Amino acid sequence: MANTWQQLVADKRNRQVASIPKDWLLEDPPAADVLDVTRIPETCGILTAQEIRITNASVGTLLQNLSAGEWSAFEVTTAFAKRAIIAHQLTNCLTEIFIDRALERAKELDEYRRTHGKVFGPLHGLPISLKDQICIKGLEATMGYASWIGRYSTSNSVLVDTLESLGAVLYVKTNIPQTLMFAETNNLVFGRTLNPYNRSATSGGSSGGEGALIGLKGSPLGVGSDIGGSIRIPSGFCGLYALRPSYGRVPYAGNVNSLEGEDSILSVLGPMSNSLDGVKVFMKSVVGQKTWERDPLVTRMPWDEAEYSLASHGGGRNLCFAIIWDDGIVVPHPPITRGLEMTKRALLAAGHKVLDWKPLKHKEMYDIALGIWGAASAEDYKAVTATTGEPVLTTMDPEPDQDTYNTQRLRLGDTKGSTAYELWQVQRRKREIREEYLQYWNDTIINTGTGRPVDAIISPVAAYAAPPHGQNRDANYTTVWNVLDYSAAVLPVTKVIPSLDVQRPAHKFYDHHDRYNYELYNPSKFAGEPVAIQVIGRTHEEEAVIAMAEIVDAALQAQKARL
Template sequence: MSQSSSWQELVADKKRRQEASVPRNWLVTVPPDTVLDVTAFPEQCGLLSERELEITNTIDVGVLLQKLAAAEWSSVEVTTAFYKRAIVAQQLVNCLTEIFVEKALARAAELDDYLKTTGSVVGPLHGLPMSLKDQINLKGLETTIGYASWVGKYADKDAVLAEILYECGAVPFVKTNIPQTLMWPETYNLIFGRTLNPANRLLTCGGSSGGEGALIHLKGSPLGVGSDIGGSIRIPAIFNGLYGLRPSYGRVPYEGSANSMCGQDSIPSALGPLSNSLSGIKAFMQAVISREPWLRDPLAVRKKWDDEEYALAGHGNGQALCFAILWDDRIVIPHPPIIRALEMTRDALIAAGHKVIDWKPIKHLELGDAIFRICKAGALEDLMVATAASGEPILSSMSLTEEVIVDTSTRPDLIGISAYQLWQIQNAKAHLRKEYLDHWERTVEATGTGRPVDAIISPGAPFAAPPHGKNGNPNYTQVFNVLNYVACAFPVTKVDPTLDAKKPPHQFLNEADEVNYNLYDPITFQNAPVGLQLVGRTLEEEAVIAMTEIVDSALKATASA
């Protein structure tokens, strides 16, 4: 298609080519829209063999890697199994952008040949199929990040992260859906449309890594990569019952990946993993860091994987930890299922011998305001430049009405500010970070361990996955982006209308709190996954993973008791 093509022509061409990339014999008859929970459908549709179901139901990435390294399962059969399941997921919830079966299977065959010939694996992720958020460039494939104007924009080389994953032996096999611009906590764009939540298709899958969340929930990928500037890894992870790590800026290389608002480096986006298992989160971080990404990305942090930190040397060696629970941010009170998840986690940790205290949030409104004002400083011009080539409309909502900006004067929230004004916001942000650091340090007076709180356990949103277009509150995640704290999402339970009945109205903190209260109805949210996030300090990825493992084990021990 020519650069002068209309956005509608570009979209039609891309959709036609995407549909043609799906093997015809992998198409299935999907359940009608009235069937809301489609989680079990991949196992019922008849496309996958018993062995392929065994492979894709092996959610522990550590086990998958062991079987691949031992040649018990070949990379070709594992990749084929997950590919089939990913294509089923695509038909159910519309989660994919790029589908490249022949390329992926050729890569898997090369890895099998190498293992057979040498007796050795290529690297720590040998033979493992991996899904990538659309923005991560793969040579020869398109990257649109939801812009019709970018259809036909082929990458001339791999992103640094993709290079590293290939060197580690991984098999990138699909790219996944995102919202237009990436800057939404839901997933909808004018090219590929809307991605749905597999647990309840009337609810959002979250965003902006929503395609990853929905795909991995359906076990269409064992391990995926998303990005997070305000919650875009953790929100889809929580809404889809997954684990998802938001590292500090620069721990995972970003060089060569596409993005919105390039040049906004006060609160950068961070790439990180999503998986059905914590072993997947750990395997990804260890593998990527082992390749010394700071030698290829000038913004990558020079820090090797720290086994002492993973052993929690700075946290009492993992014994009798002190966790602080953020029950609410004093802006919006979470819905009943979220409160129940916090209570379940508190009780499980106490039963496991750890101490739990309350976390007093400070300046969360100001922190949220800082990221909003920094991101909007040049947002409108950035969006206008990105969409100018095709004249596509800029979405102003993720709602089902598909609203678009037709007159930029109606969006004063996106009007830019002067460089001096931006500096003042960034200066205020720096002061807020110092104030929060001091606040954390002072908790040494309440922990009884001789050290400050080891980690915060917090909601990732004041609700479980809401109906489409209703996810308007990312503050529970974005405040930790402003602070540059490491955070790992983890699953706890799911919405149960009996256990999670609506509570009588409380004294509302503000209008947003009242709106959030009125949003909740247990029947609307039924079956939605419910998760939380564990928050550690800057560049504390190893310790955050280890502490999340402790929390996860405590929850599982309580559930099986």
């Protein structure tokens, strides 16, 4: 008799628990009502002072010390592995845990450096965490499906081979929502991931495990995927730096995914990190490996140092940014607006120009995305779960019976489906609106005073900081850039401060979604949570977007230093 899906889950959970080193278990885990757990890794007594120094270091510092031999790959891997296990106990962020394998790899890298007197590659000894869907030979990639338990990857994905060829150490994989098509993280196999700044709030999704892990510094650099905001939303909610590259810059071949065969709005892989140098070193290293020779869908486009130097953007001097204050769908909460205002002041003080950006047809683009994903998504989910009969989740709400607000909006694209002809018309409209948006951006040259169109757009990541579990209703501030295939970076700006971020008087609501969002806000409910922004460039402008994100981040840091 075949195992039921519940039996498969019980076995998988037992195997996961067995993979956790017992010496790294918390003796006195915090009670459920302890919401902010960001200080616990450094105060619980499991990490040594040296391990705290290592795990608090930026990616640039880690690579410098690994290259100089001041820190060994073994001690760096051990430090992050221990902190990852602590993070998991606090937020439930991990899926696959293979630390013994990682430590053997670290020993080999240390031996290579001793023998050859040089590092193995530009990522020598750097621990990198991976979203669960990324395939590593010999490990499972269940993607939150009970039906995929016991399916072991027979080979590495192209990205895994690439990272290992660069000297990286892979040690854990991280939690996701069932189907990947939620902006939150919960599934029947591993359960729900919590936000380290407020465990009553979501870590975001679908790369929510990465967000929580890196937010607690259990990883210096991780890889997420993004089809409608799945890198950017967790990064924004957990206070990280990140990049959603355009399609074709980072190899995707060899991984598992949802909606396979939907080739109109495609998922991309990208970096998530506690530092912008982590984002840069990932992109520069990976695109420098000619992965188009191993993945036919990768664009033949090596790292362009001239573009990183902003050769197409006046060399980075006298830049002109445009801010989206409101996308015409949902009005942001007060702390999000304050983060945008802080960014504007910082950029003006740094000598750059700032304009307002009036969104062009963002609601239509969001509906286009839902129409494309929804064309056959329900069939896709049913095909996967048919082998075991596991339920397909329709909500992330912990109490779905209490949820009176259209829970289906939680999952992107779960609709009644469409005919092939109907899908073609939606895809045709997507192409047309990309052409319109390109012209709309080009036409800003008449207002910038730089002789160029706007250099980058600054936008909220979401209309709110991390909301309570089950309340992340929209991904409209991120999804539009997937429709346009624009490159978008995320960087943290501030945190919610109730005394500053008081509720505003009610505005004229766009619709019931906007009203719901307004009524959701309570300053004390969001207190202390990260507030982030996106820095958005055009298609395949990854190098320039990273450079402009560095400029924005530096301006913000300089502003904070003046206060």
